Amino acid sequence: xxxxxxxxxxxxxxxxxxxxxxxxxxxxxxxxxxxxxxxxxxxxxxxxxxxxxxxxxxxxxxxxxxxxxxxxxxxxxxxxxxxxxxxxxxxxxxxxxxxxxxxxxxxxxx
Amino acid sequence: xxxxxxxxxxxxxxxxxxxxxxxxxxxxxxxxxxxxxxxxxxxxxxxxxxxxxxxxxxxxxxxxxxxxxxxxxxxxxxxxxxxxxxxxxxxxxxxxxxxxxxxxxxxxxxxxxxxxxxxxxxx
Numbered sequence: 574x575x576x577x578x579x580x581x582x583x584x585x586x587x588x589x590x591x592x593x594x595x596x597x598x599x600x601x602x603x604x605x606x607x608x609x610x611x612x613x614x615x616x617x618x619x620x621x622x623x624x625x626x627x628x629x630x631x632x633x634x635x636x637x638x639x640x641x642x643x644x645x646x647x648x649x650x651x652x653x654x655x656x657x658x659x660x661x662x663x664x665x666x667x668x669x670x671x672x673x674x675x676x677x678x679x680x681x682x683x
Numbered sequence: 684x685x686x687x688x689x690x691x692x693x694x695x696x697x698x699x700x701x702x703x704x705x706x707x708x709x710x711x712x713x714x715x716x717x718x719x720x721x722x723x724x725x726x727x728x729x730x731x732x733x734x735x736x737x738x739x740x741x742x743x744x745x746x747x748x749x750x751x752x753x754x755x756x757x758x759x760x761x762x763x764x765x766x767x768x769x770x771x772x773x774x775x776x777x778x779x780x781x782x783x784x785x786x787x788x789x790x791x792x793x794x795x796x797x798x799x800x801x802x803x804x805x806x
Contacts, residue, residue: 607792616778622792660728664791668740672730
């Protein structure tokens with residue numbers, strides 16, 4: 574089965590910082606990679622789809638890149654509301670194969 | 684507005700059953716693939732099941748295969764998940780979410796999520 578490895582698992586940063594989170598797939602998934610933000614007690618929200626497309630309404634400080642097996646989520650100029658947990662997700666083999674989430678990256682205030 | 688509302692969660696004994704529902708509003712339900720995802724307390728997201736537009740195709744995580752059944756009623760704008768033979772490992776917040784598609788432009792992105800319904804399996 575496809576494995577998604579996210580790193581780091583946690584990250585401390587300050588308001589205004591630039592942070593990068595990476596997601597690595599065990600096999601090539603083309604651009605079938607999506608990123609979500611989850612705040613405490615809330616449902617996840619889609620940030621980036623197709624590896625680099627910004628979901629409507631998401632601030633432009635969020636960006637995604639990558640293809641094949643290696644992907645990154647970058648947040649420029651961190652804002653207080655960005656401190657949350659971030660997940661990558663692949664659905665390359667759907668419907669015949671499973672959807673897989675990364676284990677998550679918890680972004681905390683330094 | 685566009686929303687998904689889950690219901691049906693609760694406390695159930697090991698070996699018991701539950702039926703979760705997800706009611707859609709504000710969009711054409713039959714145009715979207717639907718997925719169930721769960722999140723155990725303090726843990727990450729785990730995909731549970733998927734169903735295609737007309738229910739012609741379903742898929743399940745290995746952890747629930749043979750015990751859970753996904754279904755949908757497009758006339759009622761509703762998605763369901765039947766949970767049988769429940770164990771403590773099934774304790775989680777269960778979310779439903781929609782996806783516009785699985786092409787290289789949509790990539791199975793889950794663009795709308797419900798607020799979740801909690802399932803607790805305990806004696």
